[in-house]
Amino acid sequence: MFDFTLEATDWFARAGTLSTPHGDIQTPIFMPVGTQASVKGIHKDHIMEIGSQIMLSNTYHLYLRPGDETIAHFGGLHTFMNIDLPILTDSGGFQVFSLGNMKTPQKNSPSPSKGEGARGWGKDTGETTSLVKITEDGVEFRSHLDGSKHLFTPERAMQIQANLGADIIMAFDECAPGTSTHSYARAAMGRTHRWASRCVAEHTEQQKIRADKGLHPQALFPIAQGVIYDDLRVDSVKYVSDLDMPGVAIGGLSVGESKPDMIRILDAIAPHLPSSKPHYLMGLGTPEDLIEGIYRGIDMFDCVLPTRLGRHGVAYTSRGNIKVTNEKYRLEKEGIYTRPEYSTMVSRTYSLGYLRHLFKVGEMLAGQLVSLHNMEFLLNLSREARKAIIEGRYEAFRKDFWSEYTGG
């Protein structure tokens, strides 16, 4: 279980297959995000129909509502959502910082971002605030719902994720802001590494308990950190790669650093990523991120933008993003433009004029349809990228993508 086989490589780009208790995942792959055990506005049969191979859900949100023990009562996330797809849960490490003190944001606090996964961290001085208390033991935070205090430790994160029952679970990490000083970034990375080892130990215990209950095994992916410092990033990737776990993740690259910083770091770590394990870039997944991440050896992506943008009428196209509500689409009989190989159920079915109408009159179907389109677009992009890698033409594929994407 959790074997990762590489079918092809093309420079750093890779085409692989990861096996899980709920089926194989062909990489590179975009993973739709179901924060609260629901991909916003999307029925599960559509999640399947657009070719999703794995979906995400969020430990922080599910721990607060309905509670991980409630989900365990239902037999875990798969039966709770009644979906037969591999599922990945994050550890809550990201959300306790981005949401854990949203209600009373303070200057110098590593907040306030608007919702999960947003690039919205505030200025950072390398110090923690009174609302999110980081100690060697773990992180004390306040619920963004009612201000109640909670403590996440590496052990607790493993126990909660064992209850949630995803196929792939994530180590508990400290996700330091993109503006952290080198010394703070190094300290946070050290904690993240020590926490990763504690996660591994507790995970091993939890897997025994799950096996005794007849529950499927879970894979733990540790997370590399290091903010924007190449030396730390390389050290961290090496550290987590050496843990005897079936995958590695790169965290902390959607928290306020610039795109050039992100690209430089991906370049720096690419030679050090373990070839035998899948590489997951956390919280990133625009069309550009996919193209450039895959180029640098990333296998797995997730992002809430396709659904968030979709709800606001922004659609991915092969020529860049468009605003569906634009007046110029009022009488447009064509659907959202994509190249034929990226066409989606929504782009084939509905005219831009109809989609615009739905937004203009406030019909909830509007956001649902464009969200669905955006996710399918990313899944198509993953599939076409995989083909290009297998055929040894990823570099040309990437250039071709950019040529139309920026020229459109």
Added chain:
Amino acid sequence: MFDFTLEATDWFARAGTLSTPHGDIQTPIFMPVGTQASVKGIHKDHIMEIGSQIMLSNTYHLYLRPGDETIAHFGGLHTFMNIDLPILTDSGGFQVFSLGNMKTPQKNSPSPSKGEGARGWGKDTGETTSLVKITEDGVEFRSHLDGSKHLFTPERAMQIQANLGADIIMAFDECAPGTSTHSYARAAMGRTHRWASRCVAEHTEQQKIRADKGLHPQALFPIAQGVIYDDLRVDSVKYVSDLDMPGVAIGGLSVGESKPDMIRILDAIAPHLPSSKPHYLMGLGTPEDLIEGIYRGIDMFDCVLPTRLGRHGVAYTSRGNIKVTNEKYRLEKEGIYTRPEYSTMVSRTYSLGYLRHLFKVGEMLAGQLVSLHNMEFLLNLSREARKAIIEGRYEAFRKDFWSEYTGG
């Protein structure tokens, strides 16, 4: 085209088939409502999958946004929505009264209802107000969106509906409040009859124009009125039945009168409904309405309640309505209860505990799923009622329904 054949009758209850340019409709049938060219929150493939045979859309709303000429530009409602189902549009007659002066509701005005199709008409004195001006020519009303003035006449309603391009279109009527005096009700009925004749004349012209353009034919259904007065109701049904049109509708029975009044009127008119034409009861379509309407010879129903209730967490079951958000469902692993023959995609797929969770955390999928369930429940009820009629056991079917529905 628009032939109506009766397969079976069981006392007043009927099982028939109505042919339209977009396919046959097996009656009795519930018709989902897509007010603004969208059934709220429901994808068209789900509209098809739950067994819908025809859907509704609203002339008043579409005339205001995006405009009937815009929809004509897209080739009519079928291509605008890209749906291959028969469509019925109302005439706007109901909405100009219920929505035409919502922004500045006044005492004695036949408003203020909250949205389309609601039973929410105010007290009526039998007089019109300054905001909705009724003359022999037609009705002047104000847009509920921006207060702008508009005039609907029988001719205009036919022209607009010819542009919208539904299969079945409705005559323009005066929908007097359920509390109208006999003398006002008679006057309104008289206008409705004269307007029906003007609709027939203009409709005949519009059909010639459509035929010249190669567009499919449309059927016009005139509407019987008469408020709660049996004598007027019978007169009106006779009048509209005598018009040489392929169907008849009963309007004004969802505008503030009581359930016993409605049942008494349906009893009074049942013997006078034309056996050779379908009978459409406008704006009514709860499970109870279906059971009792079918019993009294009604073939077609529409109602926004299944989706409106669904968005608020109220689900139809074989034992009456339930509130999905109820605390007692927190750990419930079973789905929404229905008898096996009424089970829906949603009731089979999702636990009440999961549906409750989605409502509690504010996921938009929650309302979508319960709306879809409610519509499929009504379609299943239509189908089972039809079977019972064909097998000559509708009376027993009805008793059985009520026994469980009220005992649950």
